[in-house]
Amino acid sequence: MIKLIDSLSYRNKLRSVSSLWKCGFAAVLFLFSYVSHPVLQLLVGFLMLLWTVRYAGIPLKYYVLLIGAPCLFYAASLPPLLLEVQPAGSLPVSAGESGASAYYPTMTLFTWAAHTVYISGSGMEQAFMLFTRIIGCLSCMTFVMLTTPMSELFQVMKKLRMPALVLELMQIMYRFLFLLTDTAQSMYTAQKARGGQSGFRGGLQDTAMLIVRLFGKTMQRYKDLSHGLVARGFTEEIRMAPYEGKPMPTRYKWESTVSIALLLLIEVWLRWGEHD
Secondary structure, three states: OHHHHHHHHHHOOOOOOOHHHHHHHHHHHHHHHHHOOHHHHHHHHHHHHHHHHHHOOOOHHHHHHHHHHHHHHHHHOHHHHHEEEEEOOOOOOOOOOOHHHHHOOOEEEEEEOOEEEEEOHHHHHHHHHHHHHHHHHHHHHHHHHHHOOHHHHHHHHHHOOOOHHHHHHHHHHHHHHHHHHHHHHHHHHHHHHOOOOOOHHHHHHHHHHHHHHHHHHHHHHHHHHHHHHHHOOOOOOOOOOOOOOOOOOHHHHHHHHHHHHHHHHHHHHHHHHHHO
């Protein structure tokens, strides 16, 4: 997956656009989607989908994959949000009496061992609001991730006065991810070549063995990388190329400005309508 993301970030149509502008545009929409109305959060998600798929030329299947994978953690958190238990003799308190919760009625599922399990209206409201916020914020992060190479992100962070120690740690960890992926892939291929990973039970045993040996192999490759840096004159500081500004098409400037202005107007209109 990490190689796919790295490849797409170098081959997209927005590759030549200013990295500082892309990060700033995504950051503004990220903050906006974090605090705005749920409807606006969905609009931010659609806007980022438009910029990522249509303007940057990222295939829709990869975009959906990268958005959907983190949503699995959201799906895992749904039962604690939605399900509630009360004694069978007492009726669940309805969350659909007034306000926005009127759209989320309480639904009784079943009664078991003198207790009633039901989906609360307030839980459904919280789950929906959490989902819209996740979609809005995640789409902004995905836009930056798929349109800006990591090396340029490091340059943007350096321009924004990120501490040098933090940048160096991030670069080392980024390199370590590739070492980890390559090592795991080579070990998996070796197991398959020797007849491993056959059957469910054998696959579990081989995978457990792979995980145990993976860290040691990766650390050995990481030490080799460290020795290579020292042999090439590493002086405890990883130097990066300075940030170079890129031309910013006027069309993108106008479209981004108008989009943010429209979102702000819609947010004000929705908040005003709620107070009325």
